[in-house]
Amino acid sequence: MLYPSKLIADAVAEFKRLPGIGEKTALRLVLHLLKQEPEKAQQFSHSISKMRNEIKFCKTCHNVSDNELCAICSSPMRDHSTVCLVETIREVIAIENTGVYQGGYHVLGGLISPIDGVSPNALNIDSLIKRVEENTVNEIIMALSPTMDGDTTIFYISKRLQKFNIKITSIARGIAFGGELEYTDELTLARSIATRTPYESYLIKN
Amino acid sequence: MLYPSKLIADAVAEFKRLPGIGEKTALRLVLHLLKQEPEKAQQFSHSISKMRNEIKFCKTCHNVSDNELCAICSSPMRDHSTVCLVETIREVIAIENTGVYQGGYHVLGGLISPIDGVSPNALNIDSLIKRVEENTVNEIIMALSPTMDGDTTIFYISKRLQKFNIKITSIARGIAFGGELEYTDELTLARSIATRTPYESYLIKN
Numbered sequence: 001m002l003y004p005s006k007l008i009a010d011a012v013a014e015f016k017r018l019p020g021i022g023e024k025t026a027l028r029l030v031l032h033l034l035k036q037e038p039e040k041a042q043q044f045s046h047s048i049s050k051m052r053n054e055i056k057f058c059k060t061c062h063n064v065s066d067n068e069l070c071a072i073c074s075s076p077m078r079d080h081s082t083v084c085l086v087e088t089i090r091e092v093i094a095i096e097n098t099g100v101y102q103g104g105y106h107v108l109g110g111l112i113s114p115i116d117g118v119s120p121n122a123l124n125i126d127s128l129i130k131r132v133e134e135n136t137v138n139e140i141i142m143a144l145s146p147t148m149d150g151d152t153t154i155f156y157i158s159k160r161l162q163k164f165n166i167k168i169t170s171i172a173r174g175i176a177f178g179g180e181l182e183y184t185d186e187l188t189l190a191r192s193i194a195t196r197t198p199y200e201s202y203l204i205k206n
Numbered sequence: 207m208l209y210p211s212k213l214i215a216d217a218v219a220e221f222k223r224l225p226g227i228g229e230k231t232a233l234r235l236v237l238h239l240l241k242q243e244p245e246k247a248q249q250f251s252h253s254i255s256k257m258r259n260e261i262k263f264c265k266t267c268h269n270v271s272d273n274e275l276c277a278i279c280s281s282p283m284r285d286h287s288t289v290c291l292v293e294t295i296r297e298v299i300a301i302e303n304t305g306v307y308q309g310g311y312h313v314l315g316g317l318i319s320p321i322d323g324v325s326p327n328a329l330n331i332d333s334l335i336k337r338v339e340e341n342t343v344n345e346i347i348m349a350l351s352p353t354m355d356g357d358t359t360i361f362y363i364s365k366r367l368q369k370f371n372i373k374i375t376s377i378a379r380g381i382a383f384g385g386e387l388e389y390t391d392e393l394t395l396a397r398s399i400a401t402r403t404p405y406e407s408y409l410i411k412n
Binding site (some may be wrong): 010013019020029032043044046048052064097 | 207217219226227233234236239242244248249252257260269276295299302
């Protein structure tokens with residue numbers, strides 16, 4: 001597309017780099033910012049630049065944080081002996097928003113993927129082993145995606161954790177609330193019958 | 207939603223203000239910028255701030271511009287006696303990208319809308335009349351949306367242009383290329399028959 005101004009063309013090109021944003025949407029966003037008061041656009045630009053410059057990653061769990069230790073790792077209210085292993089910060093936010101989990105986290109930063117060339121060294125696995133070696137962890141909950149890469153990662157990490165005397169669990173896999181049995185894929189359905197749970201465990205204990 | 211960092215929460219809030227972007231999309235965009243090199247995020251933020259600060263509006267046609275006069279108004283290759291009247295910059299970009307129009311533009315900045323409280327004074331109508339008074343314009347092409355507000359605006363402006371000896375035309379309204387006759391609304395279909403064109407005019411003369 002041709003643009004009447006290089007400044008607009010540059011801003012559209014930058015928006016287009018974001019995931020899920022095409023040229024038309026990028027243009028709509030740019031023209032929206034153009035219609036706003038200059039201060040609003042400055043505030044938008046400033047908050048992004050500030051976020052990227054000042055953000056820290058927690059040195060214990062690799063979650064994003066405003067300080068050296070994140071709010072979860074430094075909270076005396078949480079049970080730091082239980083660690084929930086997740087792929088990215090997104091899952092931390094999702095689990096935190098359920099409001100029922102009171103343990104800590106460990107953000108891997110990705111999944112082992114031979115196809116995409118992601119080796120175990122690229123992930124925060126060594127720091128997890130170190131946390132276990134320091135004897136602060138009793139249980140690790142594997143909360144990774146139920147994909148090939150997720151299963152590979154769980155297999156690799158549980159192998160490395162074998163020599164330690166800790167409990168390794170996985171989040172329950174089964175039929176989602178509101179899901180219809182009829183339309184559930186066979187693998188999930190078969191698994192949900194094989195790993196059926198006693199009725200009482202339906203009630204969430206807090 | 208709860209976020210592990212105030213910096214992230216602020217950036218998500220800013221993205222959420224953009225049209226068509228909800229909380230989940232905003233978070234995805236923020237986490238994408240977080241994954242990038244800091245320079246990339248700076249560049250994104252800088253290009254927006256620069257665009258909003260340095261953009262100018264052409265003093266003749268109100269199109270966006272890098273200078274006092276936009277590239278179209280200052281081009282000796284264009285026919286400045288024909289002026290295409292459009293609602294926003296978006297339509298200028300759309301028409302320019304067809305590559306067939308060689309005249310100038312005039313950006314109104316909106317449509318007269320009694321319901322939304324937009325009066326003729328809020329639009330760039332006086333500067334259009336001034337251009338006509340300066341005797342530089344022979345024809346005005348009304349390229350406004352075929353809506354109630356669009357028709358009101360065309361009616362108001364043509365009334366004010368009555369006393370001048372210029373041609374006022376409107377872009378053709380009819381069946382779009384690829385549109386099916388059967389599914390076209392009755393008003394459009396009736397109009398397209400009433401305003402039928404000779405067969406030769408199908409070939410675009412450049």
